[in-house]
Amino acid sequence: MTASASGERSSFARNPLDLIAHAHAHQMQMCDAMERIADGLPDEIDRRLCAQVASCLLFDLPLHHHDEETALFPLLRQRSLAEDGLSEILDRLASEHSADTDFASEIAEALDVLGQGGRSANPDMLGYMLRGFFERYRRHVHWENTLVMPLARLRLTPDDLEGLAAMMDQHRRQAD
Ligand SMILES: [Fe+2]
Ligand SMILES: [Fe+2]
Structure with missing residues (x-):
């Protein structure tokens, strides 16, 4: 097998749903880190943690939302059954993405200042x-x-999973 063939195969060998589940676990850690930062304001500031969270908010989160909205959710809409009641839930989650992406970039800007050694102009507002x-x-x-x-x-077929993995790979190549 050539190197490129094995590279292609390895990306399809992973279940893309495991990657999404991993991103969710990472996001829960990010939320815990944000809580620690908020608890420490205004004086106890872990600047490295602020920089890490800022980067996660600016880069990882929009990429994950893009994976869900353009790949996972449309596939699920095709496969889900009426009894799943999923359509309204996916609409709601997608609308939360757009609000959260905007809010995340605002918070990332403020955390970046702390990450680079600065002081928050309004620590109460940042905590809030x-x-x-x-x-x-x-x-x-x-x-x-x-x-x-x-x-x-439960519902995605092996073909769906392969399509999802390919789209997620493409999103990452576009983001590079
Ligand atoms: Fe998600
Ligand atoms: Fe989401």
């Missing part, structure tokens, strides 16, 4: 924004883990 975000985002991930992922594992 952080708490609003991580509380909402934990609920978002919880809904996806509880309702969306089990149905995806």
